[in-house]
Amino acid sequence: MKLFTSFLLVFLIFGLAVGISFCVNEGGEAYPAVEGADNALKQAFAAVLEAERAGANVSSLIAELNEAGGLLAEAQIAYRTGNFNEALSKANQCSVLADGIMSDALSLKGSALADVQRAVMQALTFSMVGGLAFLTVILVVWRWFRRAYAGKLLQMKTEVASDVED
Amino acid sequence: MWKIEDYKVAFAAIGLIGTLLFASPTLGLVLHLPRGEKFSELWVLGPRHMAEDYPFDVKAGISYSVYVGVGNHMGSSAYYVVYMKFRNQSEPLPNATAGTPSPLPPLYEYRVFLQDGKSWETPLTFLFSGVSFVANYCTVESLIINGVAFRVDKSVSWDAEDSGYYYQLFIELWIYNAESGTFQFHNRFVSVWLNMTG
Numbered sequence: 224m225k226l227f228t229s230f231l232l233v234f235l236i237f238g239l240a241v242g243i244s245f246c247v248n249e250g251g252e253a254y255p256a257v258e259g260a261d262n263a264l265k266q267a268f269a270a271v272l273e274a275e276r277a278g279a280n281v282s283s284l285i286a287e288l289n290e291a292g293g294l295l296a297e298a299q300i301a302y303r304t305g306n307f308n309e310a311l312s313k314a315n316q317c318s319v320l321a322d323g324i325m326s327d328a329l330s331l332k333g334s335a336l337a338d339v340q341r342a343v344m345q346a347l348t349f350s351m352v353g354g355l356a357f358l359t360v361i362l363v364v365w366r367w368f369r370r371a372y373a374g375k376l377l378q379m380k381t382e383v384a385s386d387v388e389d
Numbered sequence: 390m391w392k393i394e395d396y397k398v399a400f401a402a403i404g405l406i407g408t409l410l411f412a413s414p415t416l417g418l419v420l421h422l423p424r425g426e427k428f429s430e431l432w433v434l435g436p437r438h439m440a441e442d443y444p445f446d447v448k449a450g451i452s453y454s455v456y457v458g459v460g461n462h463m464g465s466s467a468y469y470v471v472y473m474k475f476r477n478q479s480e481p482l483p484n485a486t487a488g489t490p491s492p493l494p495p496l497y498e499y500r501v502f503l504q505d506g507k508s509w510e511t512p513l514t515f516l517f518s519g520v521s522f523v524a525n526y527c528t529v530e531s532l533i534i535n536g537v538a539f540r541v542d543k544s545v546s547w548d549a550e551d552s553g554y555y556y557q558l559f560i561e562l563w564i565y566n567a568e569s570g571t572f573q574f575h576n577r578f579v580s581v582w583l584n585m586t587g
Binding site: 269346 | 393396397400403404407408411412413414415417418465466468494495496497498499500501502503504537538539565567570
């Protein structure tokens, strides 16, 4: 009987210790996962913002960010309500999605910058060539006009009027 | 008749206007006009998508719904967090003058990314459980928001002036500041007053 009680006591203590460590580990694993997902999403958003500032169309990336944001919100809520397994799972899904968004945003930013550079070069070429051509035409027309104007003045007859009575 | 000097001025003006027209595509890329005021919107609407018929007299076990929305006019894409909080009459609301949020912990939350000029709206359902009335006090054990149960354990005393047990479900808007890398209270909150009746 004494042996049985001792065995039961040891079993209970062991079970309790395993249970506590399991709970602590669950919460302990979930917390950095949620934190990591939060940081990954912030970085992904910063990359999308940079791509947008570079002139890229980020509509599809914003939709993906909303998907990842939904997962992070679910992870945060699950963590708050003590559902650590769900928090861990949702946070991991969010991190994977956020990493994908970040790399997409970086490549989109690169292509947007190249597009902007091309557009600036085209606009600059148009402005310089067009502006110079226009000024040249104006100058040529002006010189022709000035000559024509001078000729017209020279061809004018001088009319003398007299009001002296005969 | 115009003198040659007048024509000269006219040609110079045409030349200047034409040059500016040709330069406009480049100027458009380089010069940026100042934008208007930057702001965000936060709203709560009743169950029929209108600013009316908000839930007020509430009972345990009955589901109520409202719509929560956010609008972005910040001039670029923004990352928002919308926090749902629940208080009794003695607990603090956000301080609009100081621009500080309520110190109460958030229950439910939404994370929303919006491009400039876009808005977002979602239904929010909530119900109460474990509501008890003892003497002049009402206690709410848990609040279920969108199917997720939160233990709140909030008590409120009978408000003799307004005849009711008043709670407030309020919604705070936070925005992510990419420069500092932190979320900041955006000094916007909306709320729904609730009178617990049974």
